[in-house]
Amino acid sequence: MRSGDTEHRSIWLESDGWSVGIIDQTRLPEAFETSRLTTLEETAAAISRMQVRGAPLIGVTAAYGLALSLRRDPGDEALDTARRTLLATRPTAVNLRWAVDRVTAVTLPLPPEERARAAYGEAARLAEADVEVNRRIGEEGLTLLRNAASNGGEGPVQVLTHCNAGRLATVDLGTATAPLYLAHEEGVELHVWVSETRPRNQGAALTAWELGRAGIAHTVLVDSAGSYLMAQGRVDLCIVGADRVAANGDVANKIGTYPKALAARDNGVPIYVAAPLSTIDRTLADGGAIPIEERNPDEVTHVRGRTADGEVALVELTPPGTRAANPALDLTPARLVTGLITQEGLVPASPAGLNSLPWSRATVRSRRA
Amino acid sequence: MRSGDTEHRSIWLESDGWSVGIIDQTRLPEAFETSRLTTLEETAAAISRMQVRGAPLIGVTAAYGLALSLRRDPGDEALDTARRTLLATRPTAVNLRWAVDRVTAVTLPLPPEERARAAYGEAARLAEADVEVNRRIGEEGLTLLRNAASNGGEGPVQVLTHCNAGRLATVDLGTATAPLYLAHEEGVELHVWVSETRPRNQGAALTAWELGRAGIAHTVLVDSAGSYLMAQGRVDLCIVGADRVAANGDVANKIGTYPKALAARDNGVPIYVAAPLSTIDRTLADGGAIPIEERNPDEVTHVRGRTADGEVALVELTPPGTRAANPALDLTPARLVTGLITQEGLVPASPAGLNSLPWSRATVRSRRA
Numbered sequence: 001m002r003s004g005d006t007e008h009r010s011i012w013l014e015s016d017g018w019s020v021g022i023i024d025q026t027r028l029p030e031a032f033e034t035s036r037l038t039t040l041e042e043t044a045a046a047i048s049r050m051q052v053r054g055a056p057l058i059g060v061t062a063a064y065g066l067a068l069s070l071r072r073d074p075g076d077e078a079l080d081t082a083r084r085t086l087l088a089t090r091p092t093a094v095n096l097r098w099a100v101d102r103v104t105a106v107t108l109p110l111p112p113e114e115r116a117r118a119a120y121g122e123a124a125r126l127a128e129a130d131v132e133v134n135r136r137i138g139e140e141g142l143t144l145l146r147n148a149a150s151n152g153g154e155g156p157v158q159v160l161t162h163c164n165a166g167r168l169a170t171v172d173l174g175t176a177t178a179p180l181y182l183a184h185e186e187g188v189e190l191h192v193w194v195s196e197t198r199p200r201n202q203g204a205a206l207t208a209w210e211l212g213r214a215g216i217a218h219t220v221l222v223d224s225a226g227s228y229l230m231a232q233g234r235v236d237l238c239i240v241g242a243d244r245v246a247a248n249g250d251v252a253n254k255i256g257t258y259p260k261a262l263a264a265r266d267n268g269v270p271i272y273v274a275a276p277l278s279t280i281d282r283t284l285a286d287g288g289a290i291p292i293e294e295r296n297p298d299e300v301t302h303v304r305g306r307t308a309d310g311e312v313a314l315v316e317l318t319p320p321g322t323r324a325a326n327p328a329l330d331l332t333p334a335r336l337v338t339g340l341i342t343q344e345g346l347v348p349a350s351p352a353g354l355n356s357l358p359w360s361r362a363t364v365r366s367r368r369a
Numbered sequence: 370m371r372s373g374d375t376e377h378r379s380i381w382l383e384s385d386g387w388s389v390g391i392i393d394q395t396r397l398p399e400a401f402e403t404s405r406l407t408t409l410e411e412t413a414a415a416i417s418r419m420q421v422r423g424a425p426l427i428g429v430t431a432a433y434g435l436a437l438s439l440r441r442d443p444g445d446e447a448l449d450t451a452r453r454t455l456l457a458t459r460p461t462a463v464n465l466r467w468a469v470d471r472v473t474a475v476t477l478p479l480p481p482e483e484r485a486r487a488a489y490g491e492a493a494r495l496a497e498a499d500v501e502v503n504r505r506i507g508e509e510g511l512t513l514l515r516n517a518a519s520n521g522g523e524g525p526v527q528v529l530t531h532c533n534a535g536r537l538a539t540v541d542l543g544t545a546t547a548p549l550y551l552a553h554e555e556g557v558e559l560h561v562w563v564s565e566t567r568p569r570n571q572g573a574a575l576t577a578w579e580l581g582r583a584g585i586a587h588t589v590l591v592d593s594a595g596s597y598l599m600a601q602g603r604v605d606l607c608i609v610g611a612d613r614v615a616a617n618g619d620v621a622n623k624i625g626t627y628p629k630a631l632a633a634r635d636n637g638v639p640i641y642v643a644a645p646l647s648t649i650d651r652t653l654a655d656g657g658a659i660p661i662e663e664r665n666p667d668e669v670t671h672v673r674g675r676t677a678d679g680e681v682a683l684v685e686l687t688p689p690g691t692r693a694a695n696p697a698l699d700l701t702p703a704r705l706v707t708g709l710i711t712q713e714g715l716v717p718a719s720p721a722g723l724n725s726l727p728w729s730r731a732t733v734r735s736r737r738a
Contacts, residue, residue, distance in 0.1 A: 029688040193694075196669070196686070198567060198591035204670075204687045212688055220693040222567040222669055224592045224625030228661075228699040231627065256593030258600065259628035262635055292597075300565070300591055301573075303672050305684025313682050315674025317565070317573045319398040319581055324589040325562075330597040 054169020059095035063123035074112035141179025163254035165241025227263030249334030249349030250287025297324035423538020428464030432492035443481035510548025532623035534610025596632030618703030618718030619656025666693035
């Protein structure tokens with residue numbers, strides 16, 4: 001992402017060779033600020049406070065968190081504590097566990113003095129693999145957008161997205177947004193309906209910011225309005241991300257994905273879920289087994305934004321003392337999903353579709369990437 | 370509504386006998402402030418700026434607006450201008466036209482010097498009729514809540530509502546909330562899921578405030594979360610209001626009603642629309658003919674709330690210059706509506722259901738009330 005003259009990924013190794021830079025996403029769109037992670041504890045806090053968020057980015061951040069921890073204490077006990085600390089930060093995103101397991105598998109067989117270096121190496125490989133995976137997801141999705149452009153009649157291809165499965169949710173390019181960036185580069189005319197994504201407004205704050213930087217036309221909507229636009233025939237297709245996909249194709253993603261999928265079905269609009277293989281959890285038979293994160297109710301009752309003076313302020317929306325509930329994700333049944341866009345192709349959201357993916361090859365590839 | 374020691378309706382004739390008092394709903398829940406309307410222009414502004422809102426209340430306010438106008442100038446031309454001014458304030462709520470037509474029908478045949486007095490009389494009758502209509506809607510809905518309480522197993526009856534079809538949306542009692550208030554009075558154990566209702570947060574700001582004053586247990590949710598709760602089996606029934614119902618039973622209501630109806634259908638949860646007969650527009654064959662109000666995009670990009678200091682602040686959520694769309698309502702197809710709760714009983718949302726209503730009797734009754 002461009003900020004001033006600098007092109008940023010969402011996470012990077014600092015020039016000191018060991019500390020980890022991130023974009024503090026809780027400060028966007030008010031301010032583009034970077035933050036430097038130097039310890040396991042800072043890394044875990046950055047994930048749970050959502051300074052970094054998005055399933056793929058959480059995975060890579062956790063991998064660096066293990067490296068930071070091993071740098072201080074490479075012993076088995078410290079490694080185990082670090083694993084547990086990181087796994088407890090966000091319960092739903094399976095990439096977190098996947099990345100932590102990858103780094104553990106690489107480091108645990110090694111003598112302690114070699115572990116930190118190996119962990120940094122694996123974290124860097126995961127980061128590079130993420131960008132490559134997203135590029136391939138982008139190419140798969142690009143075909144869908146090209147087809148929509150040639151079938152869709154007049155005007156730009158109208159895409160609806162929810163939350164931020166964008167550059168900021170990954171190391172770069174994004175999952176759901178990768179097809180948009182590639183299509184835009186190629187000159188496909190696009191317009192993106194950006195669902196604001198209460199309570200944390202990742203659509204209004206992050207996706208709008210990303211698309212704006214990339215020069216892609218977009219319009220922000222309240223979350224409830226997507227279904228109305230679909231009923232009006234103003235959406236050609238929906239693309240969303242995923243926090244976890246179960247073995248039957250059920251999708252856990254940001255709260256509000258399920259009602260959009262219902263509206264898509266009711267109006268014959270295709271809805272695709274962009275999901276790297278690391279997001280697919282074949283250990284869970286269906287979505288009912290995916291843990292759904294319940295976050296602090298303050299995120300519902302209070303909203304952060306800029307005042308007319310340009311100051312950042314937190315304002316309370318509800319009468320004092322009002323109770324709120326804050327489920328952070330919902331489950332979209334596989335029957336409502338048109339297809340999963342993975343780095344290995346577009347597959348049906350079904351057991352057969354998921355089984356058709358080249359699991360062993362994918363693992364080897366991303367390990368080598 | 371109780372404020373301090375005073376019981377307030379949402380609109381009343383002031384003690385001077387001619388100016389009209391309202392609760393300024395744009396100031397809630399931060400402050401309970403009343404405002405005094407003295408001219409047609411102030412009345413039209415109060416409606417379009419949503420100091421008063423809710424289809425039934427808009428109707429009564431417009432009736433008083435005609436009375437205020439006729440008091441200044443009872444001539445035919447001024448009456449016609451006043452009608453047009455009021456009809457232009459909000460396009461979707463049919464009660465507005467209904468009330469304006471009622472007052473016009475009563476006043477136009479009279480000599481100018483008698484018109485203002487007759488208009489005040491008709492506005493007062495409409496206000497009283499609204500309270501009576503809501504009481505009868507409440508009694509119809511109460512039966513549904515009693516049944517849910519006896520069938521629903523353990524714990525309170527779980528009701529989901531959207532926007533504010535409450536006391537504040539009517540002269541008193543509300544439409545969708547009338548069953549809740551009557552059930553609570555009767556001791557039926559209730560819990561209400563309050564959908565916050567972006568962009569203007571009428572749920573979070575107004576319904577939560579109303580239910581809090583009445584002592585009814587409630588929890589605020591982001592709009593996207595209602596469908597998740599339904600999928601989890603945590604909602605026994607939904608009750609919403611309506612801005613306009615077409616002859617086939619299609620319902621125009623606050624943006625976000627349609628996705629809730631889709632989720633209700635997908636999960637076998639009944640969804641009822643509380644609609645006085647004045648909300649039903651038999652001149653329109655289906656919902657496609659209902660004009661849908663598009664409001665200022667600033668309502669999406671900016672949110673008002675209280676800072677920690679207790680000050681009211683408006684904050685911007687999106688990057689500067691972001692485009693937003695703001696359709697204020699959506700259409701729920703009749704096929705998704707379990708039933709319409711009217712003052713004349715619960716009827717199917719269908720041409721037959723609407724035709725079964727005692728139209729001539731209803732008109733006579735509310736005229737006499």
